Amino acid sequence: MAGANPLQFVQQVRAEAAKVVWPTRKETIVTTIMVFVMATLAAILFFTVDQIIALGIDQIFRLGL
Known part of the structure; x- marks a missing residue:
């Protein structure tokens, strides 16, 4: 990738970003609730x-008295 054309890089990034499947609003809310x-x-x-x-530690210390 060293010395790659910046325009080519941007095109590849846009192509990969186009493949992203974003969660729906409902999925986001359900996931957030589950995290909490x-x-x-x-x-x-x-x-x-x-x-x-x-x-337990308190009981151990009381044995020493």
């Missing part, structure tokens, strides 16, 4: 695991 749902579920999971680990 999965992020929320992951946050809840990590919070729960963090609380369990913190409880």
